[in-house]
Amino acid sequence: MTHSCTGTFARHRLMLAALSLLAAAPLMAQPAPAPDGPALFRAHCASCHGAQGTGSGPMAPALRRVPPDVTLLSQRNGGVFPEARVRRIIDGRDVESHGSRDMPVWGEELKLTGDGAHAPSVGARIDALTRFIASIQQRRAQ
């Protein structure tokens, strides 16, 4: 009697354990760290735009067009950071020297899916990079 009771109890425990594992699975699949804007810039943009964003990366002399100083985007836009435009540029539109939208120079990491929607991780990377570029804007000399 006691024996079959413990047996049921053990099975119950096992099932609970299995269930809690199932419940935890989607959490474990989440990408953990938030994307790092400065690191993304160093990895994908600095080769041309320079480590500080001021336009003289090691690739610059080999390019047909001079990579612009991306710390002057606000100044050149009447003092307002052109956020929407920067996002469009990062997700592969608008700038010829960045390659085509299907094959941007920075590869897949910042790419849109075919239907034009961002994978959530791509959206987060574009956010982080856009925030970083906003943070390095030079203020207009007073």
Ligand code: HEC
């Ligand atoms: C292969 C070199 C190269 C890489 C890598 C590169 N760029 Fe560029 N970028 C350029 C060149 C050259 C231009 C300007 C010429 C043009 O319009 O085609 C430009 C233009 C821009 C502009 C427009 C600036 C303006 O004043 O209008 C922005 C913003 C920009 N890049 C951001 C980025 C970001 C963000 C990254 C990284 C995700 C990046 N670039 C990576 C070469 C590069």
